[in-house]
Amino acid sequence: MKKRIIIGLFSCLMFIQIATPISMIVKREVVLKNGKQFKFKTEPIDPVDAFRGRYVALKMESNSVPKPKDNIFGPNQKVYAYITLDKQGFASFSKLTTERPKSGDYLKTTTSYGYYDTTKVFLNLPFDRYYMEEKAAPIAEIAYEKHNLQGNNDAYVTVRIKSGFAVLEELYIGGKPILEFIQQSQ
Numbered sequence: 031m032k033k034r035i036i037i038g039l040f041s042c043l044m045f046i047q048i049a050t051p052i053s054m055i056v057k058r059e060v061v062l063k064n065g066k067q068f069k070f071k072t073e074p075i076d077p078v079d080a081f082r083g084r085y086v087a088l089k090m091e092s093n094s095v096p097k098p099k100d101n102i103f104g105p106n107q108k109v110y111a112y113i114t115l116d117k118q119g120f121a122s123f124s125k126l127t128t129e130r131p132k133s134g135d136y137l138k139t140t141t142s143y144g145y146y147d148t149t150k151v152f153l154n155l156p157f158d159r160y161y162m163e164e165k166a167a168p169i170a171e172i173a174y175e176k177h178n179l180q181g182n183n184d185a186y187v188t189v190r191i192k193s194g195f196a197v198l199e200e201l202y203i204g205g206k207p208i209l210e211f212i213q214q215s216q
Contacts, residue, residue: 061197065190066135068113068121070157072185072201086160086170086201086208088187092122093142094150102128103141103151110136110194111153120186126151130194138194157189157198162208170208173215177203 071091095111103109103126111123113135123137130138142152162170174185188199201208 057195058197061190061192061195062199065192065195065197067199068115068135068189068191069119069186070121070189072187073183086162086167088158088160088201090155090158090187092120093155094152095123095126097149097151098126101151105141106154107141108138109141109153110138112136113191121189123153135191136194137191137196156196157187160187160198160201160208166209166212170212173212174203176215177211 073089073091097103107128109126109128110131112125112127112131113121114124115121126141130136137155139156140154142154182204184205185201185203187201190197190199203211206214
């Protein structure tokens with residue numbers, strides 16, 4: 031009897047360990063396939079800190095929302111940020127709420143620590159890293175630095191968002207996907 035309980039618990043544990051990563055992968059793939067695409071401009075990246083291992087560190091140009099008069103948002107608070115598009119089709123955030131919106135485009139995120147601007151609420155965006163093949167990252171860093179030194183500020187990412195959940199899709203520099211940009215820069 032005791033042996034059956036142990037085997038049953040062990041089987042449940044194995045199932046959970048297999049099901050958890052599979053469900054995470056499926057959720058991301060569903061968003062990539064069915065989520066609405068948004069473009070977010072990135073700010074120039076410090077070439078020294080741009081790559082940490084196998085990912086590109088990203089900083090979005092739009093990562094804040096005007097602070098409401100009744101500022102009810104504290105640091106690291108779960109919020110929903112409404113998304114708006116500018117004339118060029120780039121996304122930004124227009125307002126925050128603590129309740130899940132019933133309609134419209136929005137992102138589920140948290141407020142940021144450490145920003146003391148009295149007019150804005152800053153956000154921790156869930157797409158601040160673009161993962162690349164380890165060998166391509168240093169080449170991308172050099173190509174991006176060279177592109178920036180020429181006075182270009184045209185980097186952006188595409189992000190798929192569905193029901194507030196975001197998945198970073200692609201990094202573009204000079205209007206080209208990063209791997210294509212690297213190939214043409216060599």
